[in-house]
Amino acid sequence: xxxxxxxxxxxxxxxxxxxxxxxxxxxxxxxxxxxxxxxxxxxxxxxxxxxxxxxxxxxxxxxxxxxxxxxxxxxxxxxxxxxxxxxxxxxxxxxxxxxxxxxxxxxxxxxxxxxxxxxxxxxxxxxxxxxxxxxxxxxxxxxxxxxxxxxxxxxxxxxxxxxxxxxxxxxxxxxxxxxxxxxxxxxxxxxxxxxxxxxxxxxxxxxxxxxxxxxxxxxxxxxxxxxxxxxxxxxxxxxxxxxxxxxxxxxxxxxxxxxxxxxxxxxxxxxxxxxxxxxxxxxxxxxxxxxxxxxxxxxxxxxxxxxxxxxxxxxxxxxxxxxxxxxxxxxxxxxxxxxxxxxxxxxxxxxxxxxxxxxxxxxxxxxxxxxxxxxxxxxxxxxx
Amino acid sequence: xxxxxxxxxxxxxxxxxxxxxxxxxxxxxxxxxxxxxxxxxxxxxxxxxxxxxxxxxxxxxxxxxxxxxxxxxxxxxxxxxxxxxxxxxxxxxxxxxxxxxxxxxxxxxxxxxxxxxxxxxxxxxxxxxxxxxxxxxxxxxxxxxxxxxxxxxxxxxxxxxxxxxxxxxxxxxxxxxxxxxxxxxxxxxxxxxxxxxxxxxxxxxxxxxxxxxxxxxxxxxxxxxxxxxxxxxxxxxxxxxxxxxxxxxxxxxxxxxxxxxxxxxxxxxxxxxxxxxxxxxxxxxxxxxxxxxxxxxxxxxxxxxxxxxxxxxxxxxxxxxxxxx
Amino acid sequence: xxxxxxxxxxxxxxxxxxxxxxxxxxxxxxxxxxxxxxxxxxxxxxxxxxxxxxxxxxxxxxxxxxxxxxxxxxxxxxxxxxxxxxxxxxxxxxxxxxxxxxxxxxxxxxxxxxxxxxxxxxxxxxxxxxxxxxxxxxxxxxxxxxxxxxxxxxxxxxxxxxxxxxxxxxxxxxxxxxxxxxxxxxxxxxxxxxxxxxxxxxxxxxxxxxxxxxxxxxxxxxxxxxxxxxxxxxxxxxxxxxxxxxxxxxxxxxxxxxxxxxx
Ligand SMILES: Cc1cc2nc3c(=O)[nH]c(=O)nc-3n(C[C@H](O)[C@H](O)[C@H](O)COP(=O)(O)OP(=O)(O)OC[C@H]3O[C@@H](n4cnc5c(N)ncnc54)[C@H](O)[C@@H]3O)c2cc1C
Ligand SMILES: Cc1cc2nc3c(=O)[nH]c(=O)nc-3n(C[C@H](O)[C@H](O)[C@H](O)COP(=O)(O)OP(=O)(O)OC[C@H]3O[C@@H](n4cnc5c(N)ncnc54)[C@H](O)[C@@H]3O)c2cc1C
Numbered sequence: 001x002x003x004x005x006x007x008x009x010x011x012x013x014x015x016x017x018x019x020x021x022x023x024x025x026x027x028x029x030x031x032x033x034x035x036x037x038x039x040x041x042x043x044x045x046x047x048x049x050x051x052x053x054x055x056x057x058x059x060x061x062x063x064x065x066x067x068x069x070x071x072x073x074x075x076x077x078x079x080x081x082x083x084x085x086x087x088x089x090x091x092x093x094x095x096x097x098x099x100x101x102x103x104x105x106x107x108x109x110x111x112x113x114x115x116x117x118x119x120x121x122x123x124x125x126x127x128x129x130x131x132x133x134x135x136x137x138x139x140x141x142x143x144x145x146x147x148x149x150x151x152x153x154x155x156x157x158x159x160x161x162x163x164x165x166x167x168x169x170x171x172x173x174x175x176x177x178x179x180x181x182x183x184x185x186x187x188x189x190x191x192x193x194x195x196x197x198x199x200x201x202x203x204x205x206x207x208x209x210x211x212x213x214x215x216x217x218x219x220x221x222x223x224x225x226x227x228x229x230x231x232x233x234x235x236x237x238x239x240x241x242x243x244x245x246x247x248x249x250x251x252x253x254x255x256x257x258x259x260x261x262x263x264x265x266x267x268x269x270x271x272x273x274x275x276x277x278x279x280x281x282x283x284x285x286x287x288x289x290x291x292x293x294x295x296x297x298x299x300x301x302x303x304x305x306x307x308x309x310x311x312x313x314x315x316x317x318x319x320x321x322x323x324x325x326x327x328x329x330x331x332x333x334x335x336x337x338x339x340x341x342x343x344x345x346x347x348x349x350x351x352x353x354x355x356x357x358x359x360x361x362x363x364x365x366x367x368x369x370x371x372x373x374x375x376x377x378x379x380x381x382x383x384x
Numbered sequence: 385x386x387x388x389x390x391x392x393x394x395x396x397x398x399x400x401x402x403x404x405x406x407x408x409x410x411x412x413x414x415x416x417x418x419x420x421x422x423x424x425x426x427x428x429x430x431x432x433x434x435x436x437x438x439x440x441x442x443x444x445x446x447x448x449x450x451x452x453x454x455x456x457x458x459x460x461x462x463x464x465x466x467x468x469x470x471x472x473x474x475x476x477x478x479x480x481x482x483x484x485x486x487x488x489x490x491x492x493x494x495x496x497x498x499x500x501x502x503x504x505x506x507x508x509x510x511x512x513x514x515x516x517x518x519x520x521x522x523x524x525x526x527x528x529x530x531x532x533x534x535x536x537x538x539x540x541x542x543x544x545x546x547x548x549x550x551x552x553x554x555x556x557x558x559x560x561x562x563x564x565x566x567x568x569x570x571x572x573x574x575x576x577x578x579x580x581x582x583x584x585x586x587x588x589x590x591x592x593x594x595x596x597x598x599x600x601x602x603x604x605x606x607x608x609x610x611x612x613x614x615x616x617x618x619x620x621x622x623x624x625x626x627x628x629x630x631x632x633x634x635x636x637x638x639x640x641x642x643x644x645x646x647x648x649x650x651x652x653x654x655x656x657x658x659x660x661x662x663x664x665x666x667x668x669x670x671x672x673x674x675x676x677x678x679x680x681x682x683x684x685x686x687x688x689x690x691x692x693x694x695x696x697x698x699x700x701x702x703x704x705x706x707x708x709x
Numbered sequence: 710x711x712x713x714x715x716x717x718x719x720x721x722x723x724x725x726x727x728x729x730x731x732x733x734x735x736x737x738x739x740x741x742x743x744x745x746x747x748x749x750x751x752x753x754x755x756x757x758x759x760x761x762x763x764x765x766x767x768x769x770x771x772x773x774x775x776x777x778x779x780x781x782x783x784x785x786x787x788x789x790x791x792x793x794x795x796x797x798x799x800x801x802x803x804x805x806x807x808x809x810x811x812x813x814x815x816x817x818x819x820x821x822x823x824x825x826x827x828x829x830x831x832x833x834x835x836x837x838x839x840x841x842x843x844x845x846x847x848x849x850x851x852x853x854x855x856x857x858x859x860x861x862x863x864x865x866x867x868x869x870x871x872x873x874x875x876x877x878x879x880x881x882x883x884x885x886x887x888x889x890x891x892x893x894x895x896x897x898x899x900x901x902x903x904x905x906x907x908x909x910x911x912x913x914x915x916x917x918x919x920x921x922x923x924x925x926x927x928x929x930x931x932x933x934x935x936x937x938x939x940x941x942x943x944x945x946x947x948x949x950x951x952x953x954x955x956x957x958x959x960x961x962x963x964x965x966x967x968x969x970x971x972x
Contacts, residue, residue, distance in 0.1 A: 008907050011782060015898040022897065025601040050900030063900045269675070269692070395870070456878075457840075458849065480836065482870040485828075486852040489837030490844035493806055498932030500804070501837050518941065519833050520722045524729075524736065527936040539837075542871075570849035570881040574865070579873025591970050597723070615965065616972025627891030633873065640869050648970035655723055669968040671961065672947060676724055680941070687964055688947030689957055699958040704971060707962055 016073045020080035029081045032208045043088045047117030052092050061112030066309035071250035078254025082357035087208040093158050094123025094167040096243055101228040101236045122159035124168040132370050136179040141170035146223045150216040160197045160212025165189045172230050180234035185227040194219040205356035242315050245322040245365050249301045252325035252361035256294045259336040259354040290332045297325040316378030323371040329358035389421040389473035392437050393483050399436050402479035404547035406540050407440045411551045413508050425463050427453040438555040445471055447562045454573040457487040466562040480539040488539045498530035499537040504544040521657045522680035543662050582634030584618050591617030592646045598653015602630040607697050614704040622654045638663035652693045656681025710765035712756040713816055713824045716749040718780045719832040733937050745780040748827025752888040754895040756825050757788040766790045772811055778911050786902035797916040802928035809841035814919035824885040828853055839887035850885040851878050855892050
């Protein structure tokens with residue numbers, strides 16, 4: 001049993017921190033936030049330094065580390081800035097589906113380009129009528145000679161408007177029973193005919209990240225765009241979520257830590273009633289609660305990542321980590337605003353952004369309630 | 385009787401101010417029967433420079449040689465060794481300058497002289513030498529003692545002692561013989577490059593809004609520019625800002641930048657390292673904004689605000705604009 | 710071209726609240742963030758740029774406790790090839806000249822064309838270790854270097870003088886340069902770099918390994934000694950303007966008006 005990061009991991013944390021401190025400038029973040037602009041330059045630099053796709057194998061342009069090291073980078077980036085950090089770390093979203101289940105040719109064609117920064121990826125699972133429940137998809141992919149033809153739509157797709165390709169979960173057999181046995185995943189380049197992305201502009205947070213509605217109108221893709229076997233899509237996606245939950249948990253952890261950092265600095269600086277507001281015990285206790293939740297989240301996120309890297313799939317643990325970290329982010333960011341008072345409510349203050357960016361971590365990659373379902377079914381078993 | 389020697393620093397035909405600062409301090413340290421010496425190295429064409437320092441030293445020891453025309457530490461070091469074997473001084477002072485920093489540590493190592501650098505105060509007590517120097521960019525002072533030895537060496541911070549009112553004594557000048565001996569071709573002075581002239585001359589500005597590392601990023605410079613515009617002033621900076629190319633080098637204030645004497649100098653997020661102070665302490669009014677109440681800049685500022693510069697800047701800019709309508 | 714770079718690990722004190730330690734000869738570094746001395750970081754980058762252009766090998770050397778491996782590993786990850794840490798309880802209390810002696814003892818046996826150090830260290834601000842080291846190794850040198858051009862076995866360097874003036878000087882290799890900030894833009898540490906050096910061992914050398922006797926190093930081998938640290942007298946200091954931000958700004962504007970700060 002050892003609770004310390006190893007030497008290399010500590011170096012990765014330091015490198016990520018130095019990069020984030022050097023590049024994620026608050027003034028720039030404020031501008032990007034207001035103009036809903038993706039931090040393309042920063043991401044390019046991050047890719048060049050090996051931060052993006054650190055967990056891809058070397059032969060596919062990655063650095064051969066595990067999701068633990070990826071989580072450390074995600075945490076540091078989001079800690080420095082929830083907006084820029086999230087946008088950068090989500091830029092390889094769902095590439096793992098290709099990495100884990102794709103063919104050699106698919107991995108070679110896509111992963112190095114994501115790691116190098118040439119490509120942004122995304123994953124389309126949610127549909128207007130299917131969110132928490134993706135056991136049936138309205139989006140269909142029908143085999144036609146040596147291609148598939150896709151029709152339907154997806155919603156809330158991260159990077160939808162800027163990605164070069166998306167992993168799309170489709171129903172390939174509408175009559176399968178249960179229906180999720182008739183699902184398959186495909187790699188869909190975004191420049192194909194019939195593909196349309198409509199940006200969802202007005203959202204609470206993640207303003208520097210693209211979130212889009214996607215329409216497939218007779219989109220024709222070659223048959224070899226199928227990932228793995230037909231009929232296995234649902235299983236692939238569930239397995240992918242086990243991995244991606246850890247990344248989102250690390251995002252939440254970073255946001256929580258970042259909001260906490262700023263709050264500690266603020267209360268030591270702000271005076272009311274003739275003393276620093278840090279002198280009020282109620283504020284000290286709040287910090288104690290916040291710091292404890294952050295530490296709790298960190299322990300769970302690291303354990304979940306470590307366990308995954310040991311090759312053990314444990315949805316109970318990853319769900320616990322994501323739920324805990326997401327709650328920590330929302331709680332800490334909320335208290336952060338509270339302790340900043342009116343200044344915390346103003347967009348120019350970073351905690352305002354952290355607050356808005358925290359919430360999504362309790363929604364995507366499975367809502368808090370869905371995590372509880374996963375946890376309880378892992379522990380209690382399935383009762384109906 | 386003790387003897388305190390000062391190495392004369394000159395460049396481009398001028399005695400540098402630090403020389404007089406050191407001579408002044410040497411006189412202050414010297415008792416009535418002690419001796420202040422000036423050590424001069426140069427070529428014969430620079431003899432007239434000696435006349436400027438010799439009235440301020442009891443003895444001036446000079447070496448004239450064509451090889452000493454420009455400062456080159458290997459030659460200067462060798463000539464200085466020759467002088468020191470004649471000078472029998474107990475304590476030698478040099479400047480903590482581009483000249484002294486390039487020479488003193490080597491000399492100390494070569495001649496096994498007890499040495500410390502960049503001192504801001506010197507005391508001689510019962511033959512013992514104690515110096516005060518600063519650490520952690522001026523946030524902490526250290527009392528340093530030099531061990532007993534025939535000769536001891538200190539480099540002195542520019543501006544630490546006043547250059548005015550250096551006593552006049554009837555000094556004699558003695559020439560010391562030295563000739564080039566050794567392989568000095570391994571280091572050779574080639575030329576000077578004068579400071580670049582920029583679009584704005586900060587030395588001419590009445591009001592300077594000066595930013596330091598606390599400004600965090602190039603993107604924030606415009607915030608300072610807005611205040612400067614409102615005040616009718618110019619933006620200048622500390623060294624890290626110029627190093628990172630957030631502003632051109634010509635805007636840098638300090639020993640390796642410009643020396644400025646504006647009516648008002650507003651230092652924003654500048655800690656106040658002595659190299660910076662040296663360039664701006666002549667300003668008539670200094671206003672410092674820094675979130676660290678212990679930042680050394682507050683020791684020379686007339687007015688201070690302990691707060692985040694990003695809060696002060698917009699508030700101040702707005703008030704100035706209001707005033708000007 | 711084989712290059713040796715001497716690097717130091719120092720606490721970040723620009724924004725920190727400094728507390729003296731119990732003996733008042735040092736500062737309490739508990740909870741402080743440490744990093745590579747800023748000047749040394751530029752020196753490492755300068756070495757890497759020279760290596761990229763010329764080939765050769767870079768060895769980084771640091772004297773100090775095990776924590777110094779952090780800065781050594783960081784330099785390796787940036788692009789240095791080898792790292793050596795000089796460590797011995799006997800080194801404690803060495804002044805800068807004694808420290809140069811320790812470095813010289815280690816460096817003399819490593820093949821080198823060029824040695825780089827920072828102009829000075831953030832903590833003690835001594836600004837002389839590199840030049841003393843050059844003297845001990847019998848090398849030509851130049852301090853305060855802001856530009857390096859290579860021409861055969863001669864380096865044409867710019868030295869920074871006062872007031873923005875620069876000096877162009879030729880130095881024949883093997884030589885030592887002390888590097889000034891701003892000479893380049895130090896790169897970030899990359900994950901590729903960290904991975905490449907993950908298995909790299911850092912060699913350790915003690916006083917015995919370097920054939921240094923107790924008379925040359927530590928308190929005994931140091932001709933200068935810190936007697937004590939204290940906080941500089943505040944003097945008159947600044948009149949601190951208090952109040953709400955609005956009041957502060959109001960007061961400042963008044964001062965500016967009085968003192969000719971508003972054109
Ligand atoms: C900014 C953003 C980015 C996103 N990025 C992506 C992306 O890249 N790819 C992608 O595919 N999707 C993405 N999503 C979609 C996200 O994963 C879904 O919104 C999420 O899974 C919830 O689905 P839903 O919105 O349909 O809510 P619903 O499933 O309708 O849930 C509504 C509420 O009911 C609760 N609920 C539902 N079922 C149960 C149950 N069985 N037991 C208890 N409570 C239940 C939920 O917890 C929730 O509180 C993104 C969403 C947002 C907002
Ligand atoms: C040979 C030599 C020559 C040199 N020449 C020069 C020179 O000519 N000019 C020069 O300037 N330096 C020079 N230096 C460098 C000098 O030693 C210092 O390193 C430098 O002056 C520090 O610059 P700074 O004050 O901007 O940065 P720091 O020392 O890092 O200080 C930054 C300050 O900003 C404050 N701060 C941070 N954020 C905020 C905020 N949001 N609001 C308010 N305050 C904030 C911090 O509390 C801190 O005090 C020279 C050094 C050498 C060795």
